[in-house]
Amino acid sequence: MAFERLGHAQAMLTLDAISKSYGETRALDSLSFEVAPGQMFGFVGPNGAGKTTAMRIVIGVLAPDSGAVAWNGAPMDAENRRQIGYMPEERGLYPKMRVAHQLVYHAELHGLPRDRAVEQADIWTERLGIAERREDKVEDLSLGNQQRVQLAAALVHEPKLLILDEPFSGLDPTGVDVLSEVLIAEAHDREVPVVFSSHQLDLVERLCDAIAIVKDGSLVASGEVEQLRSERSGRRWRVELDGESAWTPSLQGVRPVADSVYELDEGADPQALLDEARQHGAVRQFGPDQPSLADLFREVVAEGSDKATS
Amino acid sequence: MTGRRAIFLTARRELRERATSRAFIASTIVQVVIVLAIVIVSSLAGSDDTESFKLGALGERPAAVADAAEAQQEDFSSEIEITSFETEGEARAAVENDEVDAVITADGLITRAGPSETLVTLVQQASRSVAGAEALGSQGLTDAEIRAAIEPKPLEVDEIGEESSAGVAFVSSLLLYIAIIASGYAVATGVVEEKSSRVVEVILSAIKPVHLLAGKVIGIGLMSLGQLLVIVIAGLAAAIPTGAVDLPDSTLPTAALIALYFILGYLVYACAFAVSGAIVSRQEDVQSSSAPLTLVLVAAYLVAISAAESPEGSVAVVATFIPPLAPMIVPARAAQDALPLGELVISVALMILAAAALLWLAARVYDRTVLRLGAPLKLRQVLGIARR
Numbered sequence: 001m002a003f004e005r006l007g008h009a010q011a012m013l014t015l016d017a018i019s020k021s022y023g024e025t026r027a028l029d030s031l032s033f034e035v036a037p038g039q040m041f042g043f044v045g046p047n048g049a050g051k052t053t054a055m056r057i058v059i060g061v062l063a064p065d066s067g068a069v070a071w072n073g074a075p076m077d078a079e080n081r082r083q084i085g086y087m088p089e090e091r092g093l094y095p096k097m098r099v100a101h102q103l104v105y106h107a108e109l110h111g112l113p114r115d116r117a118v119e120q121a122d123i124w125t126e127r128l129g130i131a132e133r134r135e136d137k138v139e140d141l142s143l144g145n146q147q148r149v150q151l152a153a154a155l156v157h158e159p160k161l162l163i164l165d166e167p168f169s170g171l172d173p174t175g176v177d178v179l180s181e182v183l184i185a186e187a188h189d190r191e192v193p194v195v196f197s198s199h200q201l202d203l204v205e206r207l208c209d210a211i212a213i214v215k216d217g218s219l220v221a222s223g224e225v226e227q228l229r230s231e232r233s234g235r236r237w238r239v240e241l242d243g244e245s246a247w248t249p250s251l252q253g254v255r256p257v258a259d260s261v262y263e264l265d266e267g268a269d270p271q272a273l274l275d276e277a278r279q280h281g282a283v284r285q286f287g288p289d290q291p292s293l294a295d296l297f298r299e300v301v302a303e304g305s306d307k308a309t310s
Numbered sequence: 311m312t313g314r315r316a317i318f319l320t321a322r323r324e325l326r327e328r329a330t331s332r333a334f335i336a337s338t339i340v341q342v343v344i345v346l347a348i349v350i351v352s353s354l355a356g357s358d359d360t361e362s363f364k365l366g367a368l369g370e371r372p373a374a375v376a377d378a379a380e381a382q383q384e385d386f387s388s389e390i391e392i393t394s395f396e397t398e399g400e401a402r403a404a405v406e407n408d409e410v411d412a413v414i415t416a417d418g419l420i421t422r423a424g425p426s427e428t429l430v431t432l433v434q435q436a437s438r439s440v441a442g443a444e445a446l447g448s449q450g451l452t453d454a455e456i457r458a459a460i461e462p463k464p465l466e467v468d469e470i471g472e473e474s475s476a477g478v479a480f481v482s483s484l485l486l487y488i489a490i491i492a493s494g495y496a497v498a499t500g501v502v503e504e505k506s507s508r509v510v511e512v513i514l515s516a517i518k519p520v521h522l523l524a525g526k527v528i529g530i531g532l533m534s535l536g537q538l539l540v541i542v543i544a545g546l547a548a549a550i551p552t553g554a555v556d557l558p559d560s561t562l563p564t565a566a567l568i569a570l571y572f573i574l575g576y577l578v579y580a581c582a583f584a585v586s587g588a589i590v591s592r593q594e595d596v597q598s599s600s601a602p603l604t605l606v607l608v609a610a611y612l613v614a615i616s617a618a619e620s621p622e623g624s625v626a627v628v629a630t631f632i633p634p635l636a637p638m639i640v641p642a643r644a645a646q647d648a649l650p651l652g653e654l655v656i657s658v659a660l661m662i663l664a665a666a667a668l669l670w671l672a673a674r675v676y677d678r679t680v681l682r683l684g685a686p687l688k689l690r691q692v693l694g695i696a697r698r
Contacts, residue, residue, distance in 0.1 A: 059515040061681050078518075086515045092508035097327055108319050109516040153512065 018067035042208035085159030110157030205293035320525025366413030379436035493534035501587030575637025577665035581672035614638035621648035633664035
């Protein structure tokens with residue numbers, strides 16, 4: 001699939017042809033994508049695709065070999081980076097520090113004055129349901145609660161951009177709901193772009209306005225979720241017949257891809273497929289098939305490897 | 311945000327988190343107790359502690375000898391308690407049963423095996439006095455004349471040198487050794503704690519590595535300096551007002567030098583320890599990566615102990631000019647008035663140069679290794695990193 005730029009005129013975060021190698025291993029290969037203000041942006045890809053490397057480059061703890069990161073069209077500098085709320089995949093908190101102290105410390109490091117930092121720490125522990133844990137040491141909390149503290153640490157300084165590496169992993173369903181709500185509020189109410197990586201594609205599909213799929217350090221697809229799905233659906237048709245009539249289309253350029261779903265080549269006519277179906281029974285359902293994000297993911301990742309091996 | 315604010319915030323975090331930790335409070339108490347114990351023990355050893363003896367007398371003349379012994383008890387730092395016996399049997403039984411230490415008889419002294427030499431000398435002296443007084447009395451001398459003859463004014467003792475200055479030197483070396491190794495190790499484990507918990511990634515998304523390092527070194531340094539001052543002041547407070555120890559005049563300058571050399575020695579070692587933390591990823595690896603530093607510190611301490619015995623010897627003088635060794639030796643020499651001012655000035659200058667060089671090196675290596683995960687780096691790789 002061709003790389004496609006987003007249509008947004010004012011991208012807030014831009015990754016422009018980022019490459020990074022660790023010795024012989026190429027972690028990122030000219031990766032580019034853009035995130036718009038207020039956008040929920042899902043960053044997906046198989047393990048080892050380079051998602052974490054890309055995020056660490058955005059927050060500036062890692063330098064790219066080539067390429068640039070831009071913030072509102074200008075190169076990202078230290079002052080912009082301080083406005084990012086970051087949550088690493090492997091959680092990063094002081095184990096022996098009390099929750100409230102920890103959050104105030106992070107808020108102050110990101111430039112908040114002390115009283116504002118204390119206020120924000122109170123607000124976020126309240127919102128994330130860990131208010132009673134403020135005086136506990138982080139190491140004494142359950143993993144789920146540690147993760148809420150981690151998220152609070154990313155949010156406590158009123159960031160203008162959120163970069164979250166696997167924020168949902170390890171959360172129970174309530175935790176997932178709380179986190180989803182918070183992130184959507186940040187994105188849609190405060191206009192803060194939220195970039196997060198996840199392997200839970202149903203969640204990504206439900207929450208995200210746009211996604212980028214990476215594989216082996218390269219972008220294989222990106223854009224708004226609906227647009228990506230409808231692009232794919234143009235060539236896919238679902239034909240369901242009444243009863244259990246076994247039927248395989250004999251039409252040229254038609255391939256079954258799943259139960260009752262057929263992929264049509266450029267030249268194949270969907271109406272001819274419908275005509276043929278009618279001959280085999282009463283058609284209960286006929287229409288373009290929208291692949292789920294999971295299907296889409298599997299396909300583009302598989303295509304990516306076809307390209308790589310051919 | 312300015313770098314100064316970032317350093318202030320990280321230093322304050324180190325101070326607050328560590329100073330309120332149980333381990334820190336416990337180590338402060340233990341060290342205060344150790345120093346107080348040293349003060350008390352040396353005050354006992356140095357003071358004129360009196361021995362008490364129970365002395366028996368069998369008969370009239372032995373009673374006179376016992377009285378003479380009691381009259382001279384202070385010269386022998388002793389306290390005599392006299393019991394009279396009627397028969398030799400009673401006297402022997404009392405000695406055997408440990409009711410008295412010795413019994414004076416008409417022509418001898420009954421004691422258990424291994425009598426106190428002080429007691430024997432005292433009784434012999436008393437016996438000679440009594441015999442002398444009898445002889446002089448029979449010559450017709452008055453009591454006053456006899457006393458003047460047999461109890462001359464004792465010689466005045468004039469001690470040269472200061473006995474307890476070696477003790478102050480020993481304590482100062484020990485305190486500096488403990489303070490530097492503990493604070494250095496705290497820096498190394500603090501760096502690794504941030505690496506292994508990945509919190510360093512979150513922090514460095516907000517501030518520069520060199521500011522995090524500076525804040526950590528300053529915070530831990532202030533905390534350790536505070537601890538050291540508490541210990542030194544507690545020791546001085548125990549020693550000075552009670553007069554328990556005859557502190558040499560050099561004590562207060564030595565205390566000031568302990569503070570100064572802690573700061574300089576800490577800066578030299580803390581930077582090296584920070585690097586030893588930055589080049590590993592796991593808490594378990596700190597021990598081995600900081601082993602060379604620990605070894606240098608232990609060696610420096612051993613040299614300091616031997617130098618304390620001959621503070622003007624060539625070992626002590628040479629070590630004064632070697633920055634890793636100087637912190638434990640310079641205050642020890644000063645305690646014994648064996649440190650020429652010129653040597654002190656040169657030593658401080660060399661320490662400042664070494665600290666500056668190590669700060670620079672540590673900032674470079676820390677900056678390039680603190681986010682690195684994986685196997686510990688070799689020394690050669692570290693130097694390569696510093697050169698880049």
